Amino acid sequence: MAGLIRKSDIDEVKQRANIADIVGQYVTLKRGGADSLKGLCPFHDEKSPSFSVRPNVGMYKCFGCGESGDVYKFLQQIDMMTFSEAVEKVAATINFSLTYEDGSPERESGNRSRLLEANRAAELYFIEQLSSPEAEFGRDFLTGRGFDRAACEMFGVGYAPNSFDALRKYLTAKKFTEVELETAGLLSRGERGVYDRFRGRLVWPIRDVTGATIGFGARRLRDDDNGPKYLNTPETPVYHKAKVLYGLDLAKRNISKDRKVVVVEGYTDVMACHLAGITTAVATCGTAFGSDHVSLIRRVLGDIDAGDSRSRGEVIFTFDPDEAGQKAASKAFAEDSKFVANTFVVVAPDGLDP
Structure with missing residues (x-):
């Protein structure tokens, strides 16, 4: 595995990248002042734009919800990336070849x-x-x-x-x-x-x-x-199959917005859910639902303890009704204690697949 990205590269990529170009892929920005752009905040619902981007200093800030940061922070928040993934994505957009510490x-x-x-x-x-x-x-x-x-x-x-x-x-x-x-x-x-x-x-x-x-x-x-x-x-x-959820790339924004995720068993189940309007559906990739999946879902779901159970998110497990499917559901539900969100197992009626 490659080492850490060289700090000088991190700084240079951030300096060379135009934060407005990156943010503009997610938010419609309009001129907001002499050195700023504004738009509707992607991190909370609002009717009047309170989200500001200042390309000259490479920063964004929402005066409604308080979210702020640089281009890396923005990608980490909106695409649920790690810091390194955000740096690599920005570098790719400007065709910058990164250098890593250690090894080759x-x-x-x-x-x-x-x-x-x-x-x-x-x-x-x-x-x-x-x-x-x-x-x-x-x-x-x-x-x-x-x-x-x-x-x-x-x-x-x-x-x-x-x-x-x-x-x-x-x-x-x-x-x-x-x-x-x-x-x-x-x-x-x-x-x-x-x-x-x-x-x-x-x-x-x-x-x-x-x-x-x-x-x-x-x-x-x-x-x-x-x-x-x-x-x-x-x-x-x-x-690494234990760290991947099929369909998460399509579902992540709705999971974050609706604070709900539906975990099903297979690829066609995810397709069927999305086509039926359940756009928060994901599936494990041929492996049992485990602790790495919990961490991934919590990060996307924003699974924090707000002190009110009514404001918590929801994690819903629904697998095939056969013995193997129900065993998988029980194993997944055993991870219940790791979530702040409310968790449920849904059993399809009359032995039908979800």
Whole structure:
């Protein structure tokens, strides 16, 4: 893992970046004075703009709720990022190459960037393949569950061809090495060498809280496929399944605004919830709900003790009604004491899936 970002780089990136350009991606800003811009605060509801940005000093402040800080603080607050993630995002917007302390930071940071680029390229490839004749069965599967083209585009659903190395050939032609692709979890290794990990499956991109594609979840389609029903990216330098919630990139703002999160079991459950208007739904990625998930949700939910149970947020667990699903729900509910928010387990009636 790369070390800490060099402080001189942190300072230079902040100095070179225009905070108004960053904030303007989230807030409509208008001239508010000689050296300031104003808009509606993204951190609380208001009718008259009390949110001010001063590009000359690189700071923002809301005179309504009191939120204030620099460009890094803004991204940390609105996108629920760590400080390092915020610095990296701002650096990327101005094409600044960061240097890290310890070890060989440029090479290590470059590797992370390459893995993310490989995942993004694979995502686009899978999306393109969903329109192929071979993927007809997959399209029928999605249609049968009420997911149209717009829904698939919203979640980036794709198809991995039933081929030994179609993805490998495609990505190596784009100058990714087999080592990079294996490290990213896109290739596996066997007696015949490396081969595509995902084959003949529907594929969902798994994104981190910032929206970067860090891995994939894939569903088996064919009866002659002896592999598991669901297959995820293995642990990689950028993907740690115990620290990821599927759909959080889409749900985070509504979770923060509504102070409610619905935890479901799978990718299609998240899709169905969002299409039904439950835009705070997320799912674990093939693993039990654990302490890292609790920390992630608390950060996005703003799970603090306000001293009034009526003002607390809500965490709702709803898994499949089968034995495995109910066991998972019970295990998740066991984390109840770690939340300030009120927690609930919802059981679907008549044995229906959520």
